[in-house]
Amino acid sequence: MTAKTEAGTVRDFERGDVEPVARLFQKTFRNSKIQSPSLNAYLEEAFFDHPWAEPDIRSKVFAAGDGRISGFVGVFPARLELDGRPLRAAFAGSLMVENPRENPLAGARLVRAFLSGPQDISLTETANQTALGMWQKAGHPLDPGYSLNWLKVLRPASVGVQLLERRVGLARLLRPFGRLTDRATALVGKASFHPAQGGKLAFRDVTPAEFGTALLVLKDFYPLRPRWEADNIGWFLDQAEQKRKFGYPEWRVGYGADGRPLAAYVYFTEPGGIGWVLQAVSAPAAAGELVDDLFAHAHGLGCAGLRGAAHPWLNPALMTRRAFFYSRSFYVAAARDKSLLEPVRAGQALISGLAGEGWARLIGDRFE
DSSP, rough: OEEEEEEEEEEOOOOOGHHHHHHHHHHHSSOOOOHHHHHHHHHHHHHHHHHHTTTBOOOEEEEETTTTTEEEEEEEEEEEEEEEEEEEEEEEEEEEEESTSSSHHHHHHHHHHHSSSSSSEEEEEOHHHHHHHHHHHHHHOOOOOEEEEEEEEEHHHHHHHHHTTTOOOOOOGHHHHHHHHHHHHHHHHHOOOOOEEEEOOOEOOHHHHHHHHHHHHGGGGGGGGOOTTTTTHHHHHHHHHHHGGGOEEEEEEEOOOSSSEEEEEEEETTTTTTEEEEEEOOOOGGHHHHHHHHHHHHHHHOOEEEEOOTTTTTTHHHTTTTTTTESSSSSEEEEGGGGGGHHHHHHHBOSGGTTTTTTTTTTTTOOO
């Protein structure tokens, strides 16, 4: 599909565009001009060899008058279902425009091209302030329930050092002092990160394959959910496992007395760092036990803290355990049939993390 404008052309992303798009990605998101063969290979795999790839739901590029690629919006097709009704969905991410002052409307044209696609529901969980404005001008407000991010402090001094490092790189030299301060505090304080006594679930470490098997059961607690199947869920888990910028993944499942999975989570961690939660899912009554086990497990591995994107069904448990909430990126959902958005508005949709864009290695992996 091609849409011509006076300033350039918006068209479907083709395999021959991989190299210029990779170059634009490095410049926009990595502040680097270094070519990365591994990034080129990944873009081709993620956008053309995706297990849910569809010929009419494609990423878009903005080509200047001379044919040079100067803009891109990555589009991941998704298969969802609403109470058993199959839906075609698409997630938009990695919106980038080279020299936006010279092409002030290129980003908006890319967003419009995405929204005009054949999908039943259009989503993004990674919109920045600029991209959010484009969605809002098209009449689609952010969803507050899915746009929040949260942070749980497990070791206060170490978290303070970690946050300072993001502004002042040399603050990493303070890490040993942060650890010593937290140890001293622990000696005079109470150990507060333990799973609740009398819990009904038995959590244990599992393999990615076992985690995927649990997800196939747990997804059915949500009216709007991915149509994961045994023959494709492994692809998403394999992609997510390679996001080494965040550390190493810890896969955990909570089982009921009958052996049925009732909760699961996966997070990435490095000892002394702030862990990142990719996905948490649970039966409605199990959210509190999930959060308790998550915090205790991360504390036991030496995490300074944990952060993650909000899930409306999980937020009450996080709030009562004194997690902090803040704004980082924005979630937007759009559909011509507004009834499809009701589960999103009600916070009953499994449409983020592994069920959204979070599996993609463009978020959290290194490409050398």
